[in-house]
């Protein structure tokens with residue numbers, strides 16, 4: 001076991017941690033990232049790659065308008081993070097398959113359209129560009145969508161990126177700028193010192209000035225080591241990929257009837273998800289739940305009937321970090337200890353979240369009102 005020193009220690013090698021390490025290293029900070037497994041093996045490498053910019057419809061129906069107004073400030077984080085996504089391929093010199101192709105929330109009935117309209121009014125009040133499409137408009141904009149659909153909401157800022165490419169590119173860029181990446185290194189205890197922390201890991205002790213907790217679904221466990229309670233929920237969910245099919249689905253597609261996201265990757269594969277539950281046993285082992293799979297696929301086919309013939313290649317599970325109020329957790333939770341967690345939509349929000357927490361850890365101004373996202377709001 002050896003001893004190491006670093007100014008900022010980032011815990012977690014997902015999109016948030018790798019983005020934080022990248023922006024910290026870019027600013028010239030002495031930064032070390034520790035990841036207990038390999039990079040990008042948890043939520044950031046298992047997600048659907050949707051870049052979300054609207055209020056999620058299921059959450060809106062379940063939690064209501066008052067919640068949506070409280071959650072609203074999160075929309076500007078999503079918008080600004082998607083802006084970062086647009087620039088990352090050039091900045092990192094890597095094709096991340098970023099495509100801001102627009103999102104379509106499709107409605108099967110007039111009642112669903114009315115719910116969408118209520119949601120759209122709130123989105124507009126937060127400056128999100130959304131457009132309601134009639135049945136005819138929808139067929140014009142997305143002729144691949146079933147003619148049975150009643151209309152849709154088009155949100156132009158939305159799109160997709162490839163989760164398998166993004167984190168490795170951020171990590172490479174961080175390392176190129178001097179960040180140390182320690183893999184298979186798990187943080188298991190933290191001792192507060194007069195100045196900074198002594199962090200015990202499976203690879204020895206790391207003395208650091210500040211800690212940035214980007215532990216995703218395990219962020220609460222990491223925070224607890226310094227006595228901070230962040231009520232992170234674990235949502236085991238699953239998604240599926242088909243064989244490559246000819247170009248067809250040109251948007252990120254949702255369905256107002258029930259949980260669905262559907263998009264076509266650059267490879268031609270269709271990615272089908274939307275937050276359907278998977279199984280997780282007491283030891284944390286994940287497995288696919290076939291009772292989620294069938295309805296998920298049926299919804300996709302209901303919206304885009306032409307995909308019915310595509311063969312399913314694989315379905316997998318991952319644990320999505322959640323927070324009951326759906327708002328991100330960003331800030332200094334205890335002196336020198338920073339938390340960065342973007343619940344549910346953290347692939348979209350990860351780059352900006354990493355950038356903001358890097359600024360906070362360096363004592364820089366972020367130019368944002370982070371009060372709604374305070375880690376001490378619970």
Ligand SMILES: Cc1cc2nc3c(=O)[nH]c(=O)nc-3n(C[C@H](O)[C@H](O)[C@H](O)COP(=O)(O)OP(=O)(O)OC[C@H]3O[C@@H](n4cnc5c(N)ncnc54)[C@H](O)[C@@H]3O)c2cc1C
Pocket residue numbers: 011012013014015016017034035036037038039040041042043044045046047048049050051052185186187188214215216217218219222237238239273317318319320321340341342343344345346347348349350
């Ligand atoms: C199936 C699925 C589909 C999703 N689809 C989308 C989507 O389409 N769009 C979207 O925006 N979001 C989506 N999400 C959510 C998104 O993936 C997550 O919000 C995001 O990836 C969280 O990133 P993270 O870096 O915070 O966490 P993670 O990617 O989970 O990374 C955290 C890392 O911290 C490490 N770690 C934890 N504890 C320790 C410790 N003690 N020591 C060292 N390392 C530690 C973990 O091993 C892990 O690698 C989806 C999630 C899932 C599961």
